[in-house]
Every structure is written in C-alpha cells, then in structure tokens.
Amino acid sequence: xxxxxxxxxxxxxxxxxxxxxxxxxxxxxxxxxxxxxxxxxxxxxxxxxxxxxxxxxxxxxxxxxxxxxxxxxxxxxxxxxxxxxxxxxxxxxxxxxxxxxxxxxxxxxxxxxxxxxxxxxxxxxxxxxxxxxxxxxxxxxxxxxxxxxxxxxxxxxxxxxxxxxxxxxxxxxxxxxxxxxxxxxxxxxxxxxxxxxxxxxxxxxxxxxxxxxxxxxxxxxxxxxxxxxxxxxxxxxxxxxxxxxxxxxxxxxxxxxxxxxxxxxxxxxxxxxxxxxxxxxxxxxxxxxxxxxxxxxxxxxxxxxxxxxxxxxxxx
Amino acid sequence: xxxxxxxxxxxxxxxxxxxxxxxxxxxxxxxxxxxxxxxxxxxxxxxxxxxxxxxxxxxxxxxxxxxxxxxxxxxxxxxxxxxxxxxxxxxxxxxxxxxxxxxxxxxxxxxxxxxxxxxxxxxxxxxxxxxxxxxxxxxxxxxxxxxxxxxxxxxxxxxxxxxxxxxxxxxxxxxxxxxxxxxxxxxxxxxxxxxxxxxxxxxxxxxxxxxxxxxxxxxxxxxxxxxxxxxxxxxxxxxxxxxxxxxxxxxxxxxxxxxxxxxxxxxxxxxxxxxxxxxxxxxxxxxxxxxxxxxxxxxxxxxxxxxxxxxxxxxxxxxxxxxxxxxxxx
Numbered sequence: 206x207x208x209x210x211x212x213x214x215x216x217x218x219x220x221x222x223x224x225x226x227x228x229x230x231x232x233x234x235x236x237x238x239x240x241x242x243x244x245x246x247x248x249x250x251x252x253x254x255x256x257x258x259x260x261x262x263x264x265x266x267x268x269x270x271x272x273x274x275x276x277x278x279x280x281x282x283x284x285x286x287x288x289x290x291x292x293x294x295x296x297x298x299x300x301x302x303x304x305x306x307x308x309x310x311x312x313x314x315x316x317x318x319x320x321x322x323x324x325x326x327x328x329x330x331x332x333x334x335x336x337x338x339x340x341x342x343x344x345x346x347x348x349x350x351x352x353x354x355x356x357x358x359x360x361x362x363x364x365x366x367x368x369x370x371x372x373x374x375x376x377x378x379x380x381x382x383x384x385x386x387x388x389x390x391x392x393x394x395x396x397x398x399x400x401x402x403x404x405x406x407x408x409x410x411x412x413x414x415x416x417x418x419x420x421x422x423x424x425x426x427x428x429x430x431x432x433x434x435x436x437x438x439x440x441x442x443x444x445x446x447x448x449x450x451x452x453x454x455x456x457x458x459x460x461x462x463x464x465x466x467x468x469x470x471x472x473x474x475x476x477x478x479x480x481x482x483x484x485x486x487x488x489x490x491x492x493x494x495x496x497x498x499x500x501x502x503x504x505x506x507x508x509x510x511x512x513x514x515x516x517x518x519x520x521x
Numbered sequence: 522x523x524x525x526x527x528x529x530x531x532x533x534x535x536x537x538x539x540x541x542x543x544x545x546x547x548x549x550x551x552x553x554x555x556x557x558x559x560x561x562x563x564x565x566x567x568x569x570x571x572x573x574x575x576x577x578x579x580x581x582x583x584x585x586x587x588x589x590x591x592x593x594x595x596x597x598x599x600x601x602x603x604x605x606x607x608x609x610x611x612x613x614x615x616x617x618x619x620x621x622x623x624x625x626x627x628x629x630x631x632x633x634x635x636x637x638x639x640x641x642x643x644x645x646x647x648x649x650x651x652x653x654x655x656x657x658x659x660x661x662x663x664x665x666x667x668x669x670x671x672x673x674x675x676x677x678x679x680x681x682x683x684x685x686x687x688x689x690x691x692x693x694x695x696x697x698x699x700x701x702x703x704x705x706x707x708x709x710x711x712x713x714x715x716x717x718x719x720x721x722x723x724x725x726x727x728x729x730x731x732x733x734x735x736x737x738x739x740x741x742x743x744x745x746x747x748x749x750x751x752x753x754x755x756x757x758x759x760x761x762x763x764x765x766x767x768x769x770x771x772x773x774x775x776x777x778x779x780x781x782x783x784x785x786x787x788x789x790x791x792x793x794x795x796x797x798x799x800x801x802x803x804x805x806x807x808x809x810x811x812x813x814x815x816x817x818x819x820x821x822x823x824x825x826x827x828x829x830x831x832x833x834x835x836x837x838x839x840x841x842x843x844x845x846x847x848x849x850x851x
Contacts (some may be wrong), residue, residue, distance in 0.1 A: 225675065255751065258649030264661055265646060268675045268719065273666055275689070292692040329576075336829040337573035345564040359577060361587055361832035363780040367823040369808055370587030393580030398574050423534060425565045453807070454671035456783040461809065472671040476787065479677055486681050493674040500669040508662065515724075516731030519769055 280304070280491035286412035287375055287487055307478065311466070313493060315474040321471030322387045322470055323452045327445050329388075330395045334444065337396070339433050343415065353404065359397035368461055375462055386462040387470065391452050399444040402518035406440035443518030446511055453500065471496045576757035585825065592818035610815035620795070621820065624803040627710070628827075633776040635715040639774055643722045644767075647729020648759060661730070664723045672720065676787030679716050703789060713797050716788065717781050725770045732766030733759060772835050776828050786843050801822050 279287060281299040290296065337356075341349045360385065371390050380386045418428050434441075459473040469477065475492055482488040504511055592611065595604040614621050650661045668676070678712040682688045683702035690700035699705065702712050736759065744754050789797055798806070800820055808817025 230614070255649055255652060258645055258652070261642070261645050262649045262657070265642070265722075266660055266663060269664055269666060269723070271689075272675075272678050272682050272719070275682050279681065279687075287687050292687055293689070294692075298688050333573040333576060338567050340567065340570040343564045344567075346567075348567055348570075349564070355787060356573075356577070358829065358832075359581060361776055361828045362581060363776065363801070363828045365780050366824040366828070367581065367584035367588055367781050368805075369591060369814055369818055369821060373587070374584060390522060390580045393576050396577045396581070400573065402551040425569065428565075429569075445572065450668060454674075456671065456673050456787075472673040472773070475671070475673040475677060476661035486684070486687055489677055490681060493670070493677050495671050496671065496674055501666075504665065508665075512661075512665070512727065516727055519728050519731070519766075 274355070275492055276490045279487050280494045282487045284485055284487060303485075303488045304495060306482075306488050307492045307495055310478065310481070311475070312492070315469050315471050316499065318384065318468060319453055319471040322384055322391075323449050325388050326391045326395065326452045327385075327449050329392050330448055331397050331441055331445055333392070334396055334403050334431065335400035335407075335437060335441065336429065337400050338407050338437070339429055341404055342407045353400075356397045356400050360401065362394075362397075364394050367455065368457060372461055377499045381462065382464045382468060384468050387455075387458050387468075390458060390462070391455065395444075395448045395451065399448065402444055403437055403440045406437040406519065410436045428489070439514070439517035440512030442510065447518075450500075523745055532758050535600060538715065588818045588821045588825070591814060592822050593817055594818075596814045597611050606815070610819050614816050614819040618816070620798065620803060623795070624798055624800050624820070625823070627797060628779070628799040630710060631781070631797070632775060633712065634710070635717055635778045635781075636771075636774055637723060638714055638718045639722050640771065642718065643725035643770065644729050644763075644845050646722065646726035648733055650730040650753070651733035664726060667720050667723050670720070672783035673787050675716065675720055679712075679719075680788055683712065704793050706794040709789060709793060709796050713785055715786065717778070720784065721774070721777065729763065732763045736762045768835060772832060775831050775835070779824060779828055780830075800827075 260266070275293065278295045279292070280303055281301070282296045283298070283300055283302070286296050286298065337352070341353045341356075343349075375381050375386045376391070380389070414432055415428065415435075418432055423431075454472055456472045456476070459470050460476070463469065475489075475496055478492040479489050482492075554604040593603075593605060593607060595606040595610075597603075646664070650657055650664070670678070680703070683690075685691065685700040685704075688700075688702075690698045690702070699708060701708065703709055740758050740762070741754060744758055749757065780801055781799075782805060785797055785799065785802050786805065801824065804817045804824065807813050807820060
C-alpha cells in the first residue's frame with residue numbers, strides 16, 4: 206500500500222521534470238488515437254507520463270536510426286570522400302555513381318528473381334495452409350488433432366538443421382540451382398507457423414455458420430471460399446506479410462541451393478556485390494540501400510495494413 | 522503454443538470474459554443431427570490437408586529424418602560413396618572435436634544473452650508504443666525500419682559501421698570507443714547480441730503493442746479508481762494480460778536465436794578465434810566448408826533436439842501459468 210502511494214506521488218513530478226510537454230500531448234492524442242470510439246472520454250485511465258518508456262523510446266530511436274543514417278549518407282559518397290572526411294557527416298559532394306554501378310550489375314534481374322520467389326512461395330503457403338487449417342478445425346475424425354500436433358512440432362524444427370538433407374533432396378530432384386529450389390523448401394518451412402495462426406482464426410468461426418451452409422447444400426469448396434476465406438482474412442494477411450518478409454530476406458537457402466547468376470536473389474546478390482566491389486564500401490552500401498527500397502516503398506504505401514496484418518494473428 | 526487457443530473451448534461457461542463462446546454453447550442447434558458415423562461424417566475430407574502435408578512432409582519431415590540418418594553415415598561427396606559407420610560421427614563430434622562443446626557453450630550464451638536483451642526491451646517498447654501520444658505513433662513508424670532489411674544488408678551495414686577505418690570509431694575518435702568491435706574475441710559476442718536485437722526487437726515490440734491494445738480499458742479504469750499507480754497497473758494488469766503474447770514472442774525469440782546463422786556468418790564468419798561460432802554456424806562450416814557432412818549432421822541433430830526441448834518446455838510452462846492467471850483475470 207505504501208509502495209503504491211509513493212509511486213503515485215512521485216511519477217507525475219518526475220515526468221514533468223523530464224518532459225513538461227507530455228501530459229498535454231497525451232490529452233490531444235487520446236482524441237485522435239484512442240482505441241475504438243473512446244475518444245469522447247476526457248483522458249485515458251492513467252495519464253501520468255510513462256517516464257521509463259519515454260526515455261527508452263527515444264534512446265531506442267537513436268539506436269535504430271544511426272545505422273540507417275550511416276548507410277544512406279555513405280551510399281552517396283565516393284571512396285576518397287569516405288576516407289578523408291568525417292564518416293558521420295553527410296558529404297559535401299554527393300554522387301549517384303554508386304547506385305549506377307549497382308544497377309548496371311544486374312540489380313533489376315536479381316530483384317525480379319526475388320519477386321518471383323516471394324510471390325510464388327507466399328501464394329502457395331496461403332492456399333495450402335488455409336485448406337489444412339479448415340480440415341484441422343472442422344474434421345470430426347481422429348486425424349485433425351494428430352495433424353495439428355505434428356505441425357506444431359514443426360515450428361520447433363530449426364531450418365538450418367535440415368539444410369544438408371534438403372540440399373541432397375533438391376539435387377536428387379534435379380532442382381539444384383533453379384528458382385524451384387528456393388520456393389519448395391521455403392513453402393514447407395512456412396507451413397507450421399502459418400497453419401497455427403490460421404487455425405486460431407478459423408476456430409472462432411461460429412459453428413452455426415458452417416451448419417447453415419451445409420443445410421443450404423454447400424460443398425466443401427463453397428464453404429472454404431465463401432466462409433473460411435473471408436473470415437480468416439486477418440490471419441491470411443499476417444501470414445502473407447510475415448512469410449513474405451522471411452522469404453524476401455532469406456539468405457541460407459539461396460546460399461546453399463543456388464549458384465549461378467541467373468537465379469540469384471537480392472540477399473545473395475548483396476553478398477556477391479560485397480565480394481565484387483571489394484573495399485569499395487560506398488558501392489556495397491548503395492546496394493544495401495537499393496535492396497531495402499522496394500520494401501520501404503511497400504511499407505510507405507501500405508503501412509497500416511502491414512502493421513495490422515503482422516500483429517493480428519500473432520496476438521491471438 | 523498449443524495452449525494459445527485452448528481456453529476458448531475449455532473454460533467457456535465459467536468465463537464472464539467470453540460471452541461469444543458462452544452464447545454459442547447455450548444456443549440450441551436444431552438443424553443438424555449429432556455427428557454421423559462412418560462415411561457420412563460432416564467434416565471436410567483429408568484431401569484438403571493433403572497439399573500442406575505433402576509439402577511439409579517432403580521438404581521438412583523427410584529432411585528431418587534424413588539428417589538423423591546422415592549422422593550415422595560416412596558420406597563422401599567428392600567420391601560419391603556412402604557407408605554406414607554407426608556412432609563414429611557422434612563420437613568424433615562429442616569427444617574428439619574440441620569445437621562442439623565450445624559451440625554449445627557459445628550457443629547458450631548467445632541464446633540467453635539475446636533473450637535477456639530482447640525480451641525486456643521489446644516488452645517495454647511495446648507497452649510504450651501502445652500509449653496514446655501522437656509522437657509515439659511517429660516513433661512506431663520509425664521503429665519498424667529494421668524489419669525492411671535482410672540479414673545480409675544488416676550484416677554489411679554493421680560491418681561498415683564497426684569498421685576501424687571508416688566506421689563509428691573513426692568518426693567519433695575523440696570518444697574512448699573500441700575500434701576492434703568485430704575483431705576482439707571478448708567483444709564480438711556482445712556486438713552480435715546487440716545487432717541481432719537491433720533486427721528482431723522491432724518485431725517483438727510490435728507484438729507486445731498489439732497485445733496491450735487488446736487489454737480492456739475498463740480494467741485500467743477500475744484499477745485507477747482503486748488507487749493503483751502506473752507501476753502497480755503494469756505489474757498487476759498489463760503483464761498478466763500479456764501472457765499469450767509473452768509465450769508466442771518468447772518461443773519465436775528462443776527458437777529463433779538457435780538459428781541466427783545469417784547475420785553471424787555475414788558479420789564475422791565465426792572469427793575472431795571462433796568466438797561466436799555457435800552451433801548453426803559450426804554446422805555450416807563443418808558441412809559446407811569442410812565437407813564433413815556426417816559431423817555436420819550430428820550437430821544438426823543436436824540443434825533439433827534443443828529446439829524441440831525448448832518448445833516443449835515453453836508449452837509446459839505456459840500450460841501451468843495459464844490456469845492460474847485465467848482464474849485471476851476472471
């Protein structure tokens with residue numbers, strides 16, 4: 206009791222000392238940002254400023270931004286400039302030469318490969334996972350539960366641990382050094398988590414909806430496409446965005462399962478650029494910046510959907 | 522992870538928090554007769570699950586058993602010979618190679634260190650981001666940025682940033698910063714834990730933020746009326762209510778730490794003095810650089826065992842906490 210009282214008494218003081226503007230900002234924010242129509246209330250239940258969170262928040266911002274700032278300003282430098290001037294101050298003579306060099310080295314080709322691999326993988330993962338989730342949640346037979354348990358164990362299998370047999374399997378199937386070698390195994394390793402997330406949603410669809418559709422004579426496909434798919438849309442977004450990030454940024458599968466320039470994807474191309482450009486740090490970092498631009502563009506356009514999509518399924 | 526969905530079905534009638542489920546259970550179901558037997562079952566057929574099972578089986582389960590098998594083989598890739606050698610790979614890896622135990626030790630440091638760094642930071646950031654002020658929304662936008670970089674991109678970025686000649690130490694030479702971030706065996710483990718945290722904390726903070734936003738505001742209102750301060754509310758409401766997020770996030774963090782191969786490979790390649798040669802990296806070097814696939818498979822099997830043990834442990838732990846906190850929350 207005494208503890209509670211003393212913290213209450215201290216918190217507002219400490220907060221105002223550090224950041225006097227905060228309470229005012231809080232009141233504004235509640236109107237604009239308050240969850241689900243609570244905007245009419247005068248204030249959120251606790252409006253004493255979150256001092257610890259605030260300090261951590263700003264410190265963390267610095268930690269996040271510094272490396273990004275560094276690669277961006279460095280990518281506009283020349284090599285000579287990097288050696289001669291302070292590395293954390295933007296150059297006085299910015300140049301686009303580094304970007305030109307990267308683009309001339311087949312950047313768009315690698316980009317296209319990444320697009321193909323990511324879209325195919327995610328599309329197949331979504332299709333097969335939603336069907337499996339439908340079976341798992343609605344199956345009345347013994348198999349559904351067993352299948353779910355097996356798939357849950359799959360989450361714990363570290364991808365690295367199976368890369369050696371996957372390498373042989375891919376060679377045996379004659380798929381080594383093709384885009385298929387990247388797509389098929391990544392689908393497999395995306396399935397467990399995807400099924401888990403989608404199952405959590407499909408499970409919440411009321412039984413009555415399934416039953417009424419059955420009574421109306423709907424078949425499995427009809428139920429899947431007009432009931433399960435629309436109702437599990439948040440889960441599908443979560444899975445789609447999360448797995449797209451994983452596949453787009455994945456490095457181990459391309460490193461082990463492909464070799465030639467024709468099927469190189471972006472993360473591997475960065476690795477190769479580094480070898481090719483050698484000590485030309487600005488050119489390497491220009492490639493890093495270019496490789497992040499497509500996702501940055503996607504994030505700027507669809508930020509709301511991306512963040513909502515990422516969190517919807519995981520927070521279930 | 523199994524438990525995430527369980528309470529909805531098990532404790533529905535008692536729980537005042539779940540009106541939807543309770544309704545569902547009470548409402549009469551006039552149209553459908555109870556479960557038919559045999560062929561006339563109502564559920565979807567197994568065919569629905571076949572594509573997922575086939576893909577998962579062929580490219581994840583078969584390799585999983587494959588790696589166990591290869592750990593008992595002497596597989597010479599260059600000569601193309603395969604020979605059953607029993608436990609000899611296991612003996613080599615566990616006794617003759619001094620690396621293995623060192624790698625296991627480093628893996629434990631790495632996983633524990635990553636967790637201790639990521640979990641509290643992500644939790645506090647998530648709670649902070651869930652607050653109302655506008656500038657927090659702006660910060661949340663910026664926090665997301667590391668998720669847009671591939672691990673190779675992050676690796677190359679930090680390689681430059683930590684470079685003694687062109688990096689932060691050169692730029693801030695007036696500060697007593699070390700300039701051997703990546704070449705000092707005593708420092709490199711901390712650097713790796715930090716860089717991996719840089720990449721993954723934003724994602725987990727996002728999960729916690731979403732978790733906090735789902736906590737009913739009435740709980741905080743009631744607590745405020747009862748005179749509970751912010752700190753008290755954090756420990757008595759926010760933390761218990763975040764338990765599922767906590768389990769999801771912890772599982773992803775811990776199992777994920779076992780597989781942080783990419784970044785470490787790009788940033789250090791295991792050097793200096795193999796100070797960050799954790800198990801996945803050890804396996805890659807042994808298998809694909811030294812071509813000892815048998816030995817590498819032994820390491821892989823150890824990795825799988827640790828991964829499964831961790832997940833099962835988390836499942837058991839979350840199962841026991843679940844029952845307690847459900848009662849407290851109701």
